[in-house]
């Protein structure tokens with residue numbers, strides 16, 4: 506059996522906590538097969554980039570690389586998170602392009618390729634993840650790497666006209682053709698990529714999922730919706746009621762219902778719109794005032810990037826404003842927390858909540874939506890209110906689907922969730938759980954890797 510080598514910017518190095526679906530999902534996938542996980546160490550080296558660390562834990566070998574402050578600023582905060590992230594989330598208005606940060610992006614990709622190439626064997630299966638590392642396959646091939654190379658994009662693929670707004674887009678996205686398989690979260694992402702290949706990429710779509718470059722190289726592309734360890738989340742949520750933090754939250758509600766949001770503090774997650782929608786709910790549905798508390802957990806993410814700092818201030822103001830307008834001496838409508846919670850606690854919070862509010866403006870998948878459902882009590886499940894712009898909405902059609910820009914609509918969905926009869930809640934829960942049991946994290950990994958192993 507060939508060895509699995511996973512490559513991603515974010516590595517869940519044991520003992521270092523960080524929120525984010527990619528690390529959570531890859532940890533679960535690698536624990537099953539064992540193998541190597543290669544990427545950024547999470548450390549900034551004051552002198553230079555390139556220090557390598559190796560560390561074994563269970564059946565996983567972690568090989569990670571330090572970055573200098575300059576590389577971290579220009580590659581991660583810069584090109585990855587101020588250029589590609591907004592572009593891929595349809596926010597061309599926030600794209601900040603500079604040749605300096607693009608050069609750093611290519612430099613760090615070259616450094617990663619140079620450190621990884623000597624560790625690879627020809628029969629390894631190498632699975633590279635996300636927008637930080639698009640050029641890596643081409644760079645590895647130039648260093649003589651022969652093994653199969655797959656790529657998975659965790660974020661959305663926007664329409665080709667948006668991609669074409671990026672200076673040097675041809676050079677960047679042509680790099681994808683050095684992979685053997687490109688995976689997307691949804692069919693829509695795949696379709697939009699195929700449009701790009703035809704319209705701007707000088708390539709051909711031979712048939713759905715089979716592409717050919719202008720130089721005649723063939724590769725595959727497909728939709729592989731990422732998922733969660735459904736059985737483990739169910740188990741954790743069942744056991745969570747005895748946890749101190751969960752008990753304290755339950756007691757603090759004084760019999761009121763809870764609506765929960767759990768998101769990195771990121772503008773793609775639609776948090777200001779969500780806060781406003783909750784305010785709108787209190788105005789449009791006065792019969793529910795004082796009966797529902799909204800808890801937003803939002804660990805700080807990419808805190809050195811200006812847009813993220815602005816978002817933080819905006820949310821502080823908004824939560825203060827809503828509480829100022831609606832709070833009672835014994836009830837605070839919005840609880841806003843910037844801490845990162847471990848999964849065993851989060852699953853307990855989800856299970857306590859009558860409503861899961863997942864309303865991103867754009868999201869590749871959104872694992873929180875799936876976790877919320879899997880954590881529910883089958884006898885008395887809560888209701889998921891889910892944005893149609895999250896990849897998860899393709900599989901979770903039995904949620905209350907909303908358009909996050911329509912704040913009255915989200916407000917009304919909250920009221921519907923509060924009033925939904927038990928029988929309907931159970932039906933919706935069972936429909937969604939059937940999908941999550943079938944397509945869990947193991948199925949995702951197996952389907953992707955089986956496709957990567959197939960000859961083209």
Ligand SMILES: O=P(O)(O)OC[C@H]1O[C@H](O[C@H]2O[C@H](CO)[C@@H](O)[C@H](O)[C@H]2O)[C@H](O)[C@@H](O)[C@@H]1O
Nearest residue numbers: 515525526527635659660731868869870871872
């Ligand atoms: O590594 P960070 O900069 O701290 O950010 C965390 C991760 O955010 C993004 O996650 C995406 O992957 C999830 C799993 O596939 C998906 O559900 C979600 O919709 C995406 O936003 C990012 O793509 C990752 O690279 C980051 O590690």
Ligand SMILES: O=c1ccn([C@@H]2O[C@H](COP(=O)(O)OP(=O)(O)O)[C@@H](O)[C@H]2O)c(=O)[nH]1
Nearest residue numbers: 524525526527529769844845846871872873
């Ligand atoms: O305090 C927190 C907040 C989030 N998460 C996890 O971070 C992941 C977020 O993944 P998602 O796909 O929803 O969004 P992303 O942050 O990757 O864009 C989920 O597994 C959450 O349970 C966590 O462990 N602790």
